[in-house]
Amino acid sequence: MSQTRELGPLYRDYIDCLNEQDWSRLGKFVGEDVIHNGRPLGLAGYRAMLEQDFRDIPDLVFAIDLLSCDPPLVAARLAFDCRPKGAFLGIAVNGRRICFAENVFYRFAGGRIVEVWSVLDKVEIERQLAGQS
Amino acid sequence: MSQTRELGPLYRDYIDCLNEQDWSRLGKFVGEDVIHNGRPLGLAGYRAMLEQDFRDIPDLVFAIDLLSCDPPLVAARLAFDCRPKGAFLGIAVNGRRICFAENVFYRFAGGRIVEVWSVLDKVEIERQLAGQS
Numbered sequence: 001m002s003q004t005r006e007l008g009p010l011y012r013d014y015i016d017c018l019n020e021q022d023w024s025r026l027g028k029f030v031g032e033d034v035i036h037n038g039r040p041l042g043l044a045g046y047r048a049m050l051e052q053d054f055r056d057i058p059d060l061v062f063a064i065d066l067l068s069c070d071p072p073l074v075a076a077r078l079a080f081d082c083r084p085k086g087a088f089l090g091i092a093v094n095g096r097r098i099c100f101a102e103n104v105f106y107r108f109a110g111g112r113i114v115e116v117w118s119v120l121d122k123v124e125i126e127r128q129l130a131g132q133s
Numbered sequence: 134m135s136q137t138r139e140l141g142p143l144y145r146d147y148i149d150c151l152n153e154q155d156w157s158r159l160g161k162f163v164g165e166d167v168i169h170n171g172r173p174l175g176l177a178g179y180r181a182m183l184e185q186d187f188r189d190i191p192d193l194v195f196a197i198d199l200l201s202c203d204p205p206l207v208a209a210r211l212a213f214d215c216r217p218k219g220a221f222l223g224i225a226v227n228g229r230r231i232c233f234a235e236n237v238f239y240r241f242a243g244g245r246i247v248e249v250w251s252v253l254d255k256v257e258i259e260r261q262l263a264g265q266s
Contacts, residue, residue: 066238066250068202069201069203070201070202073199073200073201073208074201075206075236077238077250103236103238103252104236105201117199117234119234119235119252119254119256120256121252122255123222123252123255
């Protein structure tokens with residue numbers, strides 16, 4: 001049961017690490033052989049993915065909206081309010097403001113994230129941008 | 134802690150109810166004032182949404198891939214392998230087979246689902262159909 005209490009704070013520290021773009025600490029939270037949506041990115045590939053996200057979305061902030069910890073799983077609903085510079089998920093956002101969620105599961109092993117299953121709410125982004133035009 | 138053990142079986146019963154399309158039992162699992170992605174559908178609207186899903190996707194089956202229970206929240210990754218008849222999420226699927234996930238959170242109160250936050254993996258569906266063309 002102690003693990004239940006530990007995964008919540010650990011996950012919040014991971015999100016702080018992302019928001020601080022403190023990539024030297026990423027290996028504290030993410031395993032060397034991490035898999036993301038079925039792709040074996042590894043820690044270096046995972047870091048490269050996140051660095052690209054911050055280049056594409058300069059005002060990117062990760063905010064936890066919902067959190068469910070049931071070891072070895074953590075599930076989070078992350079809320080984003082940001083302005084991607086160009087295309088995002090195949091949509092020409094081009095600097096417009098979008099607010100959307102990511103519902104994401106993580107499997108932890110040995111205190112680190114070893115697998116991620118992420119879904120971004122593209123349907124909601126399209127709905128918002130359609131309302132602007 | 135007992136609630137932790139109870140939500141898992143209760144949620145699995147809810148999924149069985151959907152797969153059996155046993156709408157007379159839906160109120161056992163879903164609250165009268167249920168909210169779905171911010172919309173106050175209520176039980177009748179929620180049932181109508183599900184009935185429409187089965188009309189649009191005759192071979193629809195809900196399968197639990199991942200489950201995280203942390204009362205009052207349940208988070209599930211649902212896996213779908215189906216053939217929507219026409220358009221689905223704005224995509225002209227037209228009977229082609231698609232395999233995709235829904236990452237979804239539920240908040241329970243009084244033993245029933247009172248709020249749902251669902252994200253469907255439209256990006257993955259588009260990727261699969263692009264690979265076919």
